Amino acid sequence: MNDWWPMSGGSFAFSSGHWFPSLDVSDHVKDHLFYVILYLTGVVFIGTGAVLFWILWRYDGATNADPVVFSHGSHALEVIWSILPAVVLLFIAIYQMDAWAGARMRRPTMADGAIKPPLCRVTGRQFEWRIQYPGEDGRLDTPDDLHVLNDLHVPVDEEIVIEIESMDVLHSFFLPNMRVKQDVVPGMRQYVWFHPVKEGVSDIVCAELCGWGHYKMRGRITVDNAAEFDRWYSAAYAEQETSQFSLPEEEE
């Protein structure tokens, strides 16, 4: 069980050489963008910290008899600290465009060019993730749908599209390993997509404070090969058919 909890196994630790949970996807993943921004902000953070400490030391009143001399206005400095951040922000704005389009705008298509339908719908609800697969007929909200709780399964090596919705308040559907994070807004139907290339189990977490039980709003995503996915699906479906348990009706 431990291998899917990101705080264990040192995948967040500096010592392992990774800043992010292990990478389970290929495209749509632009970790280098995170690193570019991390290095940029890191350099600025260390630089301003160093200047602050140098000034504290240099103008320490106890050891410095001379009064501090204030100067007003430096045209050159102001131009530099206006232009430099503007250039950096412009660079980031242009550099990230393709990553953003791939993650948020270019919805995956099928061989014939049609928009790929979602594999399933994930509904956020205080405090769980309800997952609904369309079943044989390929349509959601029909009697043959498969309902599971907090246990998302997806096949490996294909574009996975998921429809996300909220049943109550604002949640955020976060798959750290897939680098997917999307606010789940009540009344909105949204889609996220990713392309898992490695089998395994990782987290689903809620990344938006949504109530007292926010901390436990956690599920898992299992990436299976096609055969295993089919086996899991049939087993879950058979279990649903035989069990007395059903999800409570949605409140009006």
Ligand SMILES: [Cu+2]
């Ligand atoms: Cu939540």
